[in-house]
Amino acid sequence: MTATPLRLDEVHSYYGKSHILQGVTLTVGPGEVVTLLGRNGAGKTTTLKTVSGLVRAAAGRVRFLDADITGARAHAIARSGLALVPEDRGIFGLLTVEENLKIAVRKGSLWTMDDVYRHFPRLKERRRNGGAQLSGGEQQMLSIARALLNGPKLLMLDEPVEGLAPVVVDEIVAQIRDIRSSGIPILLVEQNLAVCTELADRHYILDLGRVVYEGSREEFIADAAVKDRYLGVGA
Amino acid sequence: MIYLFQLMNGIGLGMLYFLLAVGLSVIFGLLHFVNFAHGAFYLLGAYLCYALLQYGVGFWGALVLAAIIVAAIAAVVETGLLKRIYRLDHMYHIVATIGLALMIQEIVIIVWGPVGSSVPAPKALTGAIMLGHFIYPEYRLFVIGFTAVLAAILWWVLEGTRLGAVVRAGSESTDMVSLLGYDINRINTAVFALGAGLAGLAGALAAPIRGVDPFMGVEALAVAFVVVVIGGMGSYTGALIAGLLVGIVQSLMTTLWPAGASLAIYIAMVLVVLVMPRGLLGRA
Ligand SMILES: Nc1ncnc2c1ncn2[C@@H]1O[C@H](COP(=O)(O)OP(=O)(O)OP(=O)(O)O)[C@@H](O)[C@H]1O
Ligand SMILES: [Mg+2]
Numbered sequence: 418m419t420a421t422p423l424r425l426d427e428v429h430s431y432y433g434k435s436h437i438l439q440g441v442t443l444t445v446g447p448g449e450v451v452t453l454l455g456r457n458g459a460g461k462t463t464t465l466k467t468v469s470g471l472v473r474a475a476a477g478r479v480r481f482l483d484a485d486i487t488g489a490r491a492h493a494i495a496r497s498g499l500a501l502v503p504e505d506r507g508i509f510g511l512l513t514v515e516e517n518l519k520i521a522v523r524k525g526s527l528w529t530m531d532d533v534y535r536h537f538p539r540l541k542e543r544r545r546n547g548g549a550q551l552s553g554g555e556q557q558m559l560s561i562a563r564a565l566l567n568g569p570k571l572l573m574l575d576e577p578v579e580g581l582a583p584v585v586v587d588e589i590v591a592q593i594r595d596i597r598s599s600g601i602p603i604l605l606v607e608q609n610l611a612v613c614t615e616l617a618d619r620h621y622i623l624d625l626g627r628v629v630y631e632g633s634r635e636e637f638i639a640d641a642a643v644k645d646r647y648l649g650v651g652a
Numbered sequence: 653m654i655y656l657f658q659l660m661n662g663i664g665l666g667m668l669y670f671l672l673a674v675g676l677s678v679i680f681g682l683l684h685f686v687n688f689a690h691g692a693f694y695l696l697g698a699y700l701c702y703a704l705l706q707y708g709v710g711f712w713g714a715l716v717l718a719a720i721i722v723a724a725i726a727a728v729v730e731t732g733l734l735k736r737i738y739r740l741d742h743m744y745h746i747v748a749t750i751g752l753a754l755m756i757q758e759i760v761i762i763v764w765g766p767v768g769s770s771v772p773a774p775k776a777l778t779g780a781i782m783l784g785h786f787i788y789p790e791y792r793l794f795v796i797g798f799t800a801v802l803a804a805i806l807w808w809v810l811e812g813t814r815l816g817a818v819v820r821a822g823s824e825s826t827d828m829v830s831l832l833g834y835d836i837n838r839i840n841t842a843v844f845a846l847g848a849g850l851a852g853l854a855g856a857l858a859a860p861i862r863g864v865d866p867f868m869g870v871e872a873l874a875v876a877f878v879v880v881v882i883g884g885m886g887s888y889t890g891a892l893i894a895g896l897l898v899g900i901v902q903s904l905m906t907t908l909w910p911a912g913a914s915l916a917i918y919i920a921m922v923l924v925v926l927v928m929p930r931g932l933l934g935r936a
Contacts, residue, residue, distance in 0.1 A: 495833040520818050
């Protein structure tokens with residue numbers, strides 16, 4: 418049996434005293450792209466941060482490839498092959514594009530610097546530029562490229578196309594699709610429904626820190642009521 | 653000729669100031685940690701050099717050992733105490749590190765007494781060269797050369813190696829550095845120990861020039877803060893330029909108006925801060 422890339426069981430998280438995640442349960446299967454939807458403040462980013470160890474889970478279990486990683490430190494989780502492309506992209510503005518990539522290179526990754534430059538030619542053109550000089554789309558590509566160099570066995574993307582121009586969105590969606598076809602499972606947080614339905618096999622909707630809906634691509638496309646209720650987009 | 657002489661003095665002094673301040677600056681950049689114990693590491697370096705020489709260790713050995721021992725002590729203090737308070741307000745950093753500085757200073761007084769001593773320069777460098785009709789000690793020339801080589805190595809480590817890139821990255825976002833698989837606690841400890849070790853080395857190098865006394869740490873701390881403020885918090889190049897600037901201003905003023913030499917560096921700091929609040933090369 419192949420291991421389940423990611424499984425969350427009744428995960429609870431807090432920021433100080435505010436109880437944000439109130440029992441999140443979800444799974445990402447081998448080779449799957451799964452989206453996590455929900456209104457602003459629903460707890461999507463907090464879920465990803467809890468999985469990656471930036472926020473401690475107060476209760477519940479997080480299993481990555483069947484290993485319990487609940488409470489492990491972020492760097493250890495990253496080294497075991499779980500990569501997060503954060504909402505703010507986390508580009509180091511003082512480092513050049515190439516340095517941003519170099520510090521992520523890890524032996525054993527399926528992706529090398531050459532692969533990344535072939536896949537993201539724009540980054541190659543701009544490799545001597547400082548990270549702060551990149552456009553939003555380029556920053557997003559850099560952040561994804563960096564995650565790939567880190568050798569992910571699961572990739573988590575937090576709103577990768579937020580605030581980007583439509584042509585750039587298409588470019589990034591195409592790149593995510595390529596990553597999916599390489600077999601790396603993806604947990605995607607996204608507000609752009611078109612992008613979600615295009616990429617994902619399954620969807621979860623989070624509301625007030627709980628999973629309130631789970632459905633396959635087809636079920637979700639057909640279900641206008643749920644979109645209206647939890648996402649505020651009457652379709 | 654007196655100006656050339658004082659310029660040389662200023663460069664020597666300035667390079668020591670750079671060595672002293674660069675650790676403080678990088679530590680602030682990475683950890684946002686205000687370290688009032690930095691001067692105490694300089695003090696400790698100077699006294700360790702002095703003590704090792706007395707035990708018959710050669711000068712070069714004493715220099716290297718003093719720096720390494722200071723770095724090791726700093727690593728222990730960082731892991732045992734300081735890393736627990738990084739997350740707290742700067743106020744706590746200041747109180748804890750002033751306490752630490754006073755402890756180190758008192759220990760120095762208990763072990764070596766309250767009165768200062770002079771420290772001999774290494775035998776190979778006790779000679780002097782003539783600058784016009786001024787006598788310039790070879791040891792000071794050595795200090796300039798040695799610190800210049802060290803500054804170049806440090807620059808290479810910071811700008812040219814993966815470790816240096818990680819440290820610069822860490823000054824922007826420690827979370828992102830962790831997400832790429834680096835243990836930020838270990839990086840913090842390493843950088844803190846390196847910065848303290850450099851301050852210790854600066855103290856050891858300064859010992860044959862100015863002797864040792866238990867209060868040299870306080871004076872060094874003030875100078876280091878002036879250099880960091882002028883150069884810009886967290887900036888390597890800023891620390892280099894500001895260190896030289898402060899050293900040269902101080903030396904030239906010794907000729908022009910001896911009483912105002914120390915005052916001049918604070919005036920220079922105020923002027924820089926008024927014109928460029930973040931220092932010459934500081935960032936937001
Ligand atoms: N660092 C923090 N400290 C305290 N509360 C926080 C913090 N970060 C987020 N929150 C709160 O936690 C809740 C969930 O935030 P989270 O960022 O996970 O939402 P999200 O679903 O990602 O929203 P968005 O779509 O806006 O990105 C929100 O109410 C938010 O105000
Ligand atoms: Mg979010």
